[in-house]
Amino acid sequence: MGTASSSATKAARTDLVPDRDPVRHPAVMRHDGSPSHDSGNAPAGAMVAGSNPVSPTESKPPPDRRFCRSAGGFSLFASRLTSISAFVETAADGPMWGRSETIHVVRRDAGQAPPPPGLLPGHTGPYADTEYLRRARQTCAPPACCRHNGGVDPRLVELSRTIDAAELGRRIRNARLAAGMTQPQVAGDEVSAAYLSRIEDGQRRPEVGLLSRMAERMGTTLEALVGTAPDKLHELRLQLDHAELYLVSGQPGRALDLADAVVEASQEINDVALATAALRVRARSLEGIGRLDEAIVLLEDLTDKPRSDAGWLKDLIALSRCYRETGDLLEAIAIGEKASATIEELGLDGLTEAIQLSVTVAAAYHEKGDVGQAVRICMRAIDAAERQGSLVAKASAYWNASIFEADANGATPDALRLAQRALMLFEQADDNRNLAKLRAEMANLHLSMDPPDPRTAVSILDRAEEELVLSGGSAAEAARVHVTRARALLLLGDLQGASDAARLGKDLSPESASLLRACAEAIRGKVAAMRGESEQARARYRESVLALTAAGSDRGAARLWFELAELLAEAGDTQGAMDAYRSAAASSGLGTQAAPALIPRVTAERSS
Known part of the structure; x- marks a missing residue:
């Protein structure tokens, strides 16, 4: 190409974007290369609002719009923003980042020459060559926000790719109707209302960025569109609450049935927090019906990775207790001793549950026959509970002290006094x-x-x-x-x-x-x-x-x-x-x- 061609190529990469939406205005080519319905019936050379006249002998884009042809014959939809990335819509899958081409477009100064021919599918010209396309793609790199999914939670990105398209479309339609919006209002300047209609019908799957922006326009969240439906989440949490009620009412079998159902459902929707809570209820239910070996396996998994919360300590207490009930006293003791250093590192040693764990270990020492060690642990637990002012921790420590006294010296008044003090504290703690x-x-x-x-x-x-x-x-x-x-x-x-x-x-x-x-x-x-x-x-x-x-x-x-x-x-x-x-x-x-x-x-x- 000559110098003029090089200059034109350079200009093409920095030319302006029109002020009009490509879907809502005539003479704009669709992704299949056909003119829009608005311009299809217009006579050759007719003026269209907001555009320059089109020659009857030469089909070209409006003078204020420039397009770039990709190898797949896509069309590019540009917004009215000063600087944006326009996603290329494929006929099969709709706009999806990573499969589409992107151009970076900026507004030009008024009075610049109209675009040269050859930029629309089916046209020829100096700008339709592959080298031009390669340079345009290199020059128009996607912005960082798009490269990193706009800071969207990776879990939601994955859900947007795996959720059933029909279910996604149903949620988008429901959210739009709930917001009292029309399809063009939700589509904005990014896609056509017709394309949004195909999304709502489950025929297209939008990329996560488009989903996020549509959700914002509808006053909802990306989580609500691709995550678990709010009504479904509410139903699962209610089921888990019922399972816990069955536990506290002495029906661990029914609690187990509900917990199992919630575990399965929460894993299907990839809700880790709900699944973990349901697994805890399942472990307690298994313990309640006497399936201690199964409870131990589950509690081992729940306690495998230390967490800086009281729930981890409660799981450790249950695990040590289950080992003690099965007669594996060495493992019941090891559970608490192996966790002691981690508990201090995580700053959990002042919690009531940490004191209760030490008392649980003391009980295992007592069962093993090492009464002296059991008493020492219990006395330290009483001191720690007094400092922390924890009713439950103090009650647990006094209780075990009573057991040790009775075992060493019989049912003495001291043993009964310690037990009564523990009873009073437990009553206060309900x-x-x-x-x-x-x-x-x-x-x-x-x-x-x-x-x-x-x-x-x-x-x-x-x-x-x-x-x-x-x-x-x-x-x-x-x-x-x-x-x-x-x-x-x-x-x-x-x-x-x-x-x-x-x-x-x-x-x-x-x-x-x-x-x-x-x-x-x-x-x-x-x-x-x-x-x-x-x-x-x-x-x-x-x-x-x-x-x-x-x-x-x-x-x-x-x-x-x-x-x-x-x-x-x-x-x-x-x-x-x-x-x-x-x-x-x-x-x-x-x-x-x-x-x-x-x-x-x-x-x-x-x-x-």
Whole structure:
């Protein structure tokens, strides 16, 4: 090309944009190369408002508009802004950044020469060559805001590409109608009303930038258009609230069903926060129905990555508690100890949940037989709770101190005093679940006093059972209340009531709660022995031995082994008694002298 051609090429890259919308004015070529309907019926050479006359022998664009032809035969829609990027609309997919060509256009000075021919599809001329197009594309790089999606959340960008086109169109139409706007008003100067109509019909998918700007014009958000519909989100959150209500009302099975549904729905819509909340409810539900191994797997996932919030600590507490319920005391202890440094780094050590976690670990140490370490942890927890002024943390620490005192020295007045102080704090904090568990422990203390007070214990257990139902206590917690009631009724001479309570306790006990199941079977065996049913008693004791074999080695297991050995000897099963004594000796941290008996020492005469 000559010098003139080079000058024209340079001018073409910096020429002006018209003041008119290319869709709303005639003589503007559409993406298929045909003239608009407004100009199609106009006679050759006719004047169109806002444009220069068009020669009947030469088809060219209006003198104040310049277009660039792309290899795919696209048309470019430019806005009236002083400096913009115009997206090229493809016939198949509509404007999508990364698949379209973009030109940068600026306003020219008045009086500049009209554009040369060759810039529209189907035209020839010096500016229709490939080299010109390449230079134009290089010169007209997209602005940074477009290259980076305008700062749009990457999640929303991905959703805009994956949402069903028909669903997206329906949401856009609903948002437009709710705003009381017409299609041209929403389309603005970027696309035609006809193209917006195709979007609303699900025939086109707009790129995220266009979606965002249309949302702004309609007074809504990009999240509302491509994310989960507000009514659907509300429905899922309501379902999760209902699941939590089922939990606190003692229906973990129904809570699990709802939580599972919310987990599935939230994963489909890629709502991570909702999915995490639903998984927490699912874990609590699994614990509540006794599926502890499944709860542990889920809680391991939830606690895998430390978070600087109390929810992470609550998940750790539940995980340690579940490990303790399954008898894996070493892992229950490790959960808290491995997290302690991270808790300090994240500045969570002053939270109530951090103190509760340490107390949960202390309980695992106690079950393991390391009473000294359990007491030390508990005393530090009491000091921390006093400094923080946390009612629940102080109550938890006093509660465990009461347990340790009773285990070391029996049901002393000090043990009862510590438990009563914890009970008062839990009542102030309106913590029904811990109230129920603490009342069950206080009932145990009354049964272990000298002499025992089973009537007071039964009264306390009545309230504990009500609070467990209200708070959605776990199956293991409910089973423990029933087994304790069986002990109290056995002391009162109510053999049938004791047998029924023990059977209910066994039925509610998770498979992994071996110690509870063993204790329930031993009580049923004791009832049979008191009725003179020796063979039935020995059968129950053997069931207890079978369950206890899976309980591991801890203080509770060692104590029950000793008591089972005595019961088996009374029932005439000498070999079984010897085996039970050997198992007791093999268990660690015995300390059975002052510890409360798991099976009440009751003679047959008392039941008459």
